[in-house]
Amino acid sequence: MSIKGLAHVAIQAKDYNATIAFYTEVLGFKIGHSWSLPAFQIKEASMLVSPDRRTCIEVFDNEAVIPAQGKKASSEDEIAHGALLHLAFYVDNVDDIYQKALAHGAKAFIAPSRLSLGVPPLEVKNALVHSPNGEVIEFIEDVDFDQFTKNSYK
Numbered sequence: 001m002s003i004k005g006l007a008h009v010a011i012q013a014k015d016y017n018a019t020i021a022f023y024t025e026v027l028g029f030k031i032g033h034s035w036s037l038p039a040f041q042i043k044e045a046s047m048l049v050s051p052d053r054r055t056c057i058e059v060f061d062n063e064a065v066i067p068a069q070g071k072k073a074s075s076e077d078e079i080a081h082g083a084l085l086h087l088a089f090y091v092d093n094v095d096d097i098y099q100k101a102l103a104h105g106a107k108a109f110i111a112p113s114r115l116s117l118g119v120p121p122l123e124v125k126n127a128l129v130h131s132p133n134g135e136v137i138e139f140i141e142d143v144d145f146d147q148f149t150k151n152s153y154k
Contacts, residue, residue, distance in 0.1 A: 008056035086136035
C-alpha cells in the first residue's frame with residue numbers, strides 16, 4: 001500500500017465565520033460538509049474542498065479540543081511555532097490572488113516575486129500572506145517540482 005496524496009490540513013479558527021468566508025470567497029473553496037461534535041467540544045467544523053476537488057482544509061472553531069502541533073499565538077504580534085510552516089496553493093496568477101487576499105483582510109508577508117531554486121535552477125513565482133486567521137499562505141504559480149526526477153520513477 002502507498003500514499004495516494006494529502007487528504008486535508010486542519011486549522012483552528014480564531015473567528016470561524018470569517019475564516020470560512022476567506023477560504024470560500026477569496027480562495028474559491030466550497031463547503032463540502034459541516035458538523036459539530038460535542039464530545040470534543042467542537043461547536044462548528046467544516047471540510048472545505050479546493051477548486052480542483054483534490055485537497056481539503058478542515059476548519060474547527062476556536063474552542064474545539066483537538067490534538068495539535070505547536071501552540072496558539074497568545075497575541076496578534078506573536079509568531080506561533082510548530083510543525084506546520086505554511087499552506088501553499090497553486091494559482092493561475094500570483095499577483096491577482098495576492099491583491100485579492102489583501103483586499104479581504106490578509107496581511108502582506110512577501111510580495112510577488114520570482115525565485116530561482118537550487119541547481120539546476122527551478123524558476124518559481126510566488127507570494128506569501130498572513131490570512132485573517134493567522135495562517136501563512138503561499139500562492140505559487142504552477143511549477144513541476146518533479147521535473148528532474150521523472151526518469152527515476154521507472
